Amino acid sequence: MASSTPQGSRPALPSVRRATEADVRSLAALWALAFPGERSAEERARGLREGGAWGGIENCWVATTGSRLDGAFRTLPLVMHLLGRPVPTLGLAAVAVAPHARRRGLGAHLCRAALRIGRDRGDLLAALYPFRTDFYARLGFALAGELHRYRFPPEALPAFDGVDRVYACDDPLATLPSLYETLLPSSHGLVKRSSKRWEAVLAASPLAFGIHGRGGASPEGTPRGYLLGSLRKLPRGAGREFRVTEFLAADRDSYRAGLGWLSAQRDAWRQVTLDALPGEQLHGLLTHPQLAGTSNARVLWFPSATILRGPMVRILDTGGLLERLQPARGTVLDLEDSEVPENRGRWEVATDGSAGVRRTGEPGPDALHIADASALLAAGRFPGLELPRPGFSPLLGLPDFRLLDDF
Ligand SMILES: CC(C)(COP(=O)(O)OP(=O)(O)OC[C@H]1O[C@@H](n2cnc3c(N)ncnc32)[C@H](O)[C@@H]1OP(=O)(O)O)[C@@H](O)C(=O)NCCC(=O)NCCS
Numbered sequence: 001m002a003s004s005t006p007q008g009s010r011p012a013l014p015s016v017r018r019a020t021e022a023d024v025r026s027l028a029a030l031w032a033l034a035f036p037g038e039r040s041a042e043e044r045a046r047g048l049r050e051g052g053a054w055g056g057i058e059n060c061w062v063a064t065t066g067s068r069l070d071g072a073f074r075t076l077p078l079v080m081h082l083l084g085r086p087v088p089t090l091g092l093a094a095v096a097v098a099p100h101a102r103r104r105g106l107g108a109h110l111c112r113a114a115l116r117i118g119r120d121r122g123d124l125l126a127a128l129y130p131f132r133t134d135f136y137a138r139l140g141f142a143l144a145g146e147l148h149r150y151r152f153p154p155e156a157l158p159a160f161d162g163v164d165r166v167y168a169c170d171d172p173l174a175t176l177p178s179l180y181e182t183l184l185p186s187s188h189g190l191v192k193r194s195s196k197r198w199e200a201v202l203a204a205s206p207l208a209f210g211i212h213g214r215g216g217a218s219p220e221g222t223p224r225g226y227l228l229g230s231l232r233k234l235p236r237g238a239g240r241e242f243r244v245t246e247f248l249a250a251d252r253d254s255y256r257a258g259l260g261w262l263s264a265q266r267d268a269w270r271q272v273t274l275d276a277l278p279g280e281q282l283h284g285l286l287t288h289p290q291l292a293g294t295s296n297a298r299v300l301w302f303p304s305a306t307i308l309r310g311p312m313v314r315i316l317d318t319g320g321l322l323e324r325l326q327p328a329r330g331t332v333l334d335l336e337d338s339e340v341p342e343n344r345g346r347w348e349v350a351t352d353g354s355a356g357v358r359r360t361g362e363p364g365p366d367a368l369h370i371a372d373a374s375a376l377l378a379a380g381r382f383p384g385l386e387l388p389r390p391g392f393s394p395l396l397g398l399p400d401f402r403l404l405d406d407f
Contacts, residue, residue, distance in 0.1 A: 019060035034096035053200035090118030144378030145401035162257025225249030239270030279398035327384025334367035
């Protein structure tokens with residue numbers, strides 16, 4: 001593979017090449033140092049050789065000076081569902097610069113190289129979890145989505161019926177992946193999962209409960225929803241907390257059954273932690289949605305949930321993405337993109353549906369920056385693709401951006 005370094009602009013920075021078996025040891029050592037407290041260098045080396053939930057050495061890239069490793073990153077081949085449509089997505093992960101090479105532009109240089117690699121292989125979007133938002137905002141990424149973390153005693157939830165339809169999954173790998181797969185066309189943000197990825201998800205959340213539909217198990221045994229989580233002891237002998245890590249339901253009835261089941265566990269657990277989408281309006285269901293252990297924060301106002309922010313997304317290929325998502329006919333959009341110049345310009349969607357999406361000229365003075373356009377896309381407010389839109393029925397009627405996986 002030829003170098004992916006942008007030509008000319010930063011001659012002092014090393015070029016980027018695909019990693020090989022010979023890089024495994026130094027890569028594993030760099031990542032163990034850059035991400036302390038996660039996996040050891042030995043575990044990382046094994047994962048790279050054998051292939052883990054996100055693949056192995058084949059999606060790793062390095063920048064070296066002589067035999068010395070200066071930096072690295074991974075280009076995960078994700079398929080994210082945006083507005084229900086599958087979108088090939090660059091998962092930019094494990095960006096790391098060796099301590100000797102930091103703060104001279106190499107981190108940004110690696111990200112630019114990754115964007116180019118993603119575009120060249122046909123990715124339409126890029127996604128990542130930032131160590132610091134402004135670093136990636138300069139490269140065109142925007143924060144996507146939001147979760148509200150509620151902590152409450154189980155009895156704060158209504159005792160919705162359907163509790164008896166929730167069951168402990170003996171073999172979650174046999175049924176949950178197929179349910180998840182059927183939900184993808186009604187999701188905005190979920191990524192397709194391999195079976196290895198499912199194994200990793202279930203290993204991290206050892207408790208798995210399925211939710212049957214009202215008529216009982218479907219002929220295939222596929223549930224209508226599921227809850228994943230783990231239990232932990234609360235400090236000072238205050239009982240146990242059930243931390244819900246995933247809660248997906250195909251319909252409102254199964255969603256309520258899941259909540260009713262959590263409510264029914266009040267004599268077993270003292271606390272539930274649940275991350276809800278803003279659109280779920282969970283505060284409206286709780287008897288008193290005040291965060292456990294807090295007092296009023298602003299005279300009579302009380303803390304209710306913690307806002308969690310996670311992924312950032314970036315449009316990589318405007319023309320390809322618009323072709324895939326099919327904005328309203330006649331949409332005209334001016335874009336600025338200093339990192340990926342192919343995105344820059346005036347984009348027009350044909351009025352008669354014949355010529356598709358075309359770049360027709362220079363952007364006007366009020367052009368959207370690519371990061372702002374990416375933010376609008378995640379929020380369901382991209383010009384010509386505003387929600388609600390025909391042909392897309394979001395899960396539970398909630399159009400919020402929802403990405404459960406981290407990478
Ligand atoms: C995060 C990390 C990759 C950044 O790498 P880096 O090579 O230092 O990044 P850059 O040099 O491109 O940018 C860092 C800063 O140095 C500045 N900088 C770049 N060249 C510079 C120069 N010649 N002189 C002074 N400052 C410079 C950049 O403008 C940037 O400024 P900011 O603090 O305002 O954002 C690196 O610190 C690292 O590996 N950390 C541990 C792992 C990690 O957190 N990875 C991120 C995963 S999302």
